[in-house]
Amino acid sequence: MSAQESTPAQTVESTDLVEGILVEEISKFKENSQIGFYRRQKLLHPGKSPYVAQLDSLRIEKGIAKFNIIHQETKVLLQVQVIATKGNILRFKINEVSPLRSRYEVPDVLVEEPATERFLLLEKHAGTAVLEHSHGSCKVHISSQPFSVLVTQEDKALIGINSEGFLYFECLQPPPEKSKLDEPDTDRLQNDSEDVFGLWEEKFGDFVDIKANGPSSLGLDFSLYGFENVYGLPEHADTHRLKDTRENEAYRLYNLDVFGYPVYSKMGIYGSVPLLLAHKPSHTCGIFWLNASETLVEVNCKATLQSPLNLTTPDIKKQKAIPKMDIRWMSESGIVDVFMLLGPSPQDVFSQYAQLTGTQSFPPLFSLGYHQCRWNYEDEADVEAVDSGFDEHDIPYDVIWLDIEHTDGKKYFTWDPVRFSDPVRMQEKLREKRRKLVVISDPHIKVDPTYSLYAEAKDKGYFVKDRKGQDFEGTCWPGVSSYVDFTNPVAREWYASQYSLDKYKDSTDILFVWNDMNEPSVFHAPEMTMPKDAVHHQGWEHRDLHNMYGFYQQMATSKGLIQRSGGKERAFVLTRSAFAGSQRYGAIWTGDNKAEWDYLKISVPMLLSLSVAGISFCGADVGGFIGDPEPELLIRWYQAGSFQPFFRGHAKIDTKRREPWLFGEDNTRLIRKAIQERYTLLPYWYLLFYKASRSAEPVMRPLWAEFSECQDALAVENQYMLGNALLVAPVLEPGVTSLDILFPGTGEYWYNFRKYARIRGPSRQEVTVTMEEIPVFQRGGSIIPMQTTVGKSSAWMEDSPYELHVALDSKDLAVGELYVDDGHSMKYLHEYKYIHRRFTFSGNVLSSRSADKEGQFSVDHILEKVLILGLKKSPSEVTVYCSGGQKTTEFIYNSQLCLLNLEKLALQVNSDWEIHIK
Incomplete structure (x- = not known):
């Protein structure tokens, strides 16, 4: 629930606050133009950066390359650190060399200080230096004047830093006379041209923000070469694929209680995760901007020229136009501390981010x-x-x-x-x-x-x-x-x-x-x-x-x-x-x-x-x-x-x-x-x-994350995958009788989850919809564990038998897993009290084996039923082999659906067994 108009009484009763959203509710929140540090940074124009890298100061210590950059006008020195981080990650930090006081560096978000790896200095000239990551194909090209950095993988441009010249760093200053900070001076806010951009005081409505430490904002731009699609930056009530911001507001990361937030808006709402992911069929990468202050992000897609062979002295004749996604980050305070997650696959980027910030906690x-x-x-x-x-x-x-x-x-x-x-x-x-x-x-x-x-x-x-x-x-x-x-x-x-x-x-x-x-x-x-x-x-x-x-x-x-x-x-x-x-x-x-x-x-x-x-x-x-x-x-x-x-x-x-x-x-x-x-x-x-x-x-993933090479999946946000096995297409509009559904993947089979009819991908098909259910499809090649009966709650289902839905791919193969523990304790972690089984269908044999030799959990769970989808012909015999011996079992085969139904199997979940189909 959210704050609404309330009376200034000492005790506010809830019922006084629930008369509905007011028309002017959204006016309580700032637009970009009302944010002082944003207005200040927008005075910069793309082009030549005022910063110059002093490459004679470059040194490499324990995997960290350090050098100074200097602002040509103010002569203020900043230190740049480029850190080779384990797992194909680059860390990039900028801070004042001699700050007036410490600047805020975000604690507690990283699970630990990332392990570093070595940088090698490949070459160094008067205007350039090239570093190479000792593990992998990543190189860092540093240009002195104007200061910029280019990250390459396999000698292809991947990420540019300050390539548009938007590096901005407000160094801490001594405060003005103390008396000016005791109480807000509204007249001065209106008339003092020196503070029109909110350097020391900033007014919004009836409120005045007194900035005891003065202006301290920072900004930096990144160019993502070859990319046209970027995602992430939650939380916004907007499309999954981030929009170009040139003609409208930047994405705002500032946690706010917005009652009935507007849809298709870039305004900040309840959460902020400063992680952006870029994806194209051949590569996925990410930028994690570790800053907890108010942050604005601009997204701008355009074409650029790139030479594929020589990055430092390009051959004009060999240059070609490629898309380029420019990302500009602007934060109110702190330091520049950014991680470049170099992928190259979507799962690599997810793992790299989790290496830094941790994985999802395992819920009861x-x-x-x-x-x-x-x-x-x-x-x-x-x-x-x-x-x-x-x-x-x-x-x-x-x-x-x-x-x-x-x-x-x-x-x-x-x-x-x-x-x-x-x-x-x-x-x-x-x-x-x-x-x-x-x-x-x-x-x-x-x-x-x-x-x-x-x-x-x-x-x-x-x-x-x-x-x-x-x-x-x-x-x-x-x-x-x-x-x-x-x-x-x-x-x-x-x-x-x-x-x-x-x-x-x-x-x-x-x-x-x-x-x-x-x-x-x-x-x-x-x-x-x-x-x-x-x-x-x-x-x-x-x-x-x-x-x-x-x-x-x-x-x-x-x-x-x-x-x-x-x-x-x-x-x-x-x-x-x-x-x-x-x-x-x-x-x-x-x-x-x-x-x-x-x-x-x-x-x-x-x-x-x-x-x-x-x-x-x-x-x-x-x-x-x-x-x-x-x-x-x-x-x-x-x-x-x-x-x-x-x-x-x-x-x-x-x-x-x-x-x-x-x-x-x-x-x-x-x-x-x-x-x-x-x-x-x-x-x-x-x-x-x-x-x-x-x-x-x-758990829930966009199609592009599972089918990374599928161009049609890049903008799909009305359907998604659960894990790698279920394709879900919810009904999101009234009166719908059919949905146009993308079935991605070259040669993939997709089975109606409830009726078992098969569709071959890649294709788009119009699927009939009734009020009974939303379309869900199981991916060929997957095995999904389910339970046969439903209880009053999950705890009532502890003894419910299991069933497997085995969906065969075009090669008549399928794999899947089952994980079982007590559902609530830490014993799975500390005492290995769990079952983790792997199921495989190959050569007309469905088998169950342990997926983890450490798991030791004694339960009497029974596998009662198996459905095999896509079996091309009726078997003559089905034989079960388990610790109790072997036995033939009854079956039902539906030739129209190519569906084999095995019931009353009574197989122990926590044991090895095989089902042979002849």
């Missing part, structure tokens, strides 16, 4: 089921009635959620004494149903000396300060609030400890957490977030680290839940605000969307952009948070959401109730069918998340 199994949420379920009786409603209507679900109204006066870690008078009893009833509870915990803490959490945090100094050194106070749901300084490691430890069962009164170990409003949202503040001149741990201004605030809260919450179990259990934490590395701590969702078709449609590219930026556990509120969906929209959203990673229905406090059974029997049946299908596929979902946690393979 229950969190992959369906979640039921509302702002707010009224009381314990309401919770019990909704919970029972799912059972009465035979709809599985795993988690019910409670929003802010469950607390005592919006004080987190408390319970409303009237409406939730016995929360332990409520949780134990859910436990009996083998379900979980999620409650909200926001970063603002009500200013109330009788509130123990507030009193303790204030006494220990754990709140963010204002620029005068007092605890920062802003308005949010409880009224006047202070905000925990999660950048302080000691404060994070304290906050994490609040989740222990002895401190969080009336909580149990089935309670998990939702961090909302953590951009942070501050009502009646500039852009409804924390003022940039607020002060954090070690004196850093909020402007330096704004985009990391929610990242730190989720980090602390996740640690608290893990500590609660003594390190034995996995956490589930949903956050709205995110940054690079947030994937290590849980899930995110796309915030306050609307119950409109445009928001269903935009959810797909939004989730794809998050997925390629490392955040696999992502989703959008099913049905739309704001407003009341018509039945067709709600059904289509459930059908889409069931094939997206995080699957939650959610609604605002003033909307009509929309539990799945409230729209008539026929609509209930369709919603039930979508949710039940999600549950039959839980083994596949769990496998995908295991692989995401181990090897950074995105």
Whole structure:
């Protein structure tokens, strides 16, 4: 939920804030032209850079090449570091040689300081130097005047740095007279031409940002040679493929609470991941801009001339025009610290980024089921009635959620004494149903000396300060609030400890957490977030680290839940605000969307952009948070959401109730069918998340990431892959009776997931659609594990038999995997308590073997059924070989569909076996 117009009263009741979005809501947020550092940097024109590299200062130490550059007019020296990082990654840093004070360098996002490899100095002349990565085919060509860098692979231009001359670096200065910074001088802001670009003070509406450290922005451009398609930069409600920004706003990375955010907009919303990926059929690469301050990114595609043979002294006759994608990054503060992920494949780039920032945390199994949420379920009786409603209507679900109204006066870690008078009893009833509870915990803490959490945090100094050194106070749901300084490691430890069962009164170990409003949202503040001149741990201004605030809260919450179990259990934490590395701590969702078709449609590219930026556990509120969906929209959203990673229905406090059974029997049946299908596929979902946690393979992935050589896939964002096996084409518009679907891959077979008819790729085909379901196709060559029956929740399915869907490719081959553990603990990691099986179909034999010799998990799971799709002729006999001997088994063969059905197999999942088809 989001901040809306509220009264300045000390205590703000939620109902005062939910009258709907105002027309001028978006005017609360800045346009590019209202951002001082952007206006300053836009004074630069492309062309000759004022910076010159002093190549006589070049030296190489432990894999790091260092040299100085100098601004020809100001004579200020900057130091450049080019670092050969293990895994085909280049790191590029620029900082002042002698700064007036330290500049902010982003901590905690990198999982560790990246290992370096050696650079070799190939050549050095008066105006150029060439470095070669000791491992690989990467070279770095440094030009002195004007300063620029060209990165090549296999002697082909890949990435240019400062090739357009947009390097910009505002060195720290002594402040003007102190009296000028004591209070904002609005007259001077209007009349002093020296500060028209917001050097020391910047006005927006009624708010003035006092910049105690003055201007400190920086910028740099990158040219990507041969590329026309770039992706990433979440979070924006925009297309997956990034648009050219020459005629409109730049992409803004600035975490903001935007209620009912506009679609097809580049404005910043809840999260910021400064990762951009470029892709062409022959190569994929990435740029990771490690900066947590407000950042703007411009994208500009044009053609350039390039000589393929001689990069330093080009032969004009041999030059040819190639596309060039120019990317310009501009940040308010910090240093230039950028990683170039050199690929060359999409998965290489995903792995390189994960090497730096970590993989998606492996979630507990229950969190992959369906979640039921509302702002707010009224009381314990309401919770019990909704919970029972799912059972009465035979709809599985795993988690019910409670929003802010469950607390005592919006004080987190408390319970409303009237409406939730016995929360332990409520949780134990859910436990009996083998379900979980999620409650909200926001970063603002009500200013109330009788509130123990507030009193303790204030006494220990754990709140963010204002620029005068007092605890920062802003308005949010409880009224006047202070905000925990999660950048302080000691404060994070304290906050994490609040989740222990002895401190969080009336909580149990089935309670998990939702961090909302953590951009942070501050009502009646500039852009409804924390003022940039607020002060954090070690004196850093909020402007330096704004985009990391929610990242730190989720980090602390996740640690608290893990500590609660003594390190034995996995956490589930949903956050709205995110940054690079947030994937290590849980899930995110796309915030306050609307119950409109445009928001269903935009959810797909939004989730794809998050997925390629490392955040696999992502989703959008099913049905739309704001407003009341018509039945067709709600059904289509459930059908889409069931094939997206995080699957939650959610609604605002003033909307009509929309539990799945409230729209008539026929609509209930369709919603039930979508949710039940999600549950039959839980083994596949769990496998995908295991692989995401181990090897950074995105769970939900764009077609270009799986079919990298397919030109037609580059702009597709209305269909996607789940893992490498399922092609999903959600229905995103009303009244649809058919969809034009791309079936990529030369010679690929695609099978209708439910009816088994086969289509050959690459092709585009018009596929008939009914209200019953959305189109899903299984890729030939894949084997998908499923379960044969659906329980009341995922925990009820522990003993449900498994089935395999074996889809043969054009060579009659298929492979797949199954991963099973206890679904909740850390034993898979520390004690190797898991099963990881690999299935192979080859030579008309389906076999099961261990995929990991370390896995040691004793279970009695049974494989009951196998479907083999694409088997060209009916067998004469099917024989099963296992530890108990061999036996022939009955089968059914459908010659029209080339489908072989084997049932009643009763094979142990955790054993080797073979099925021979003659």
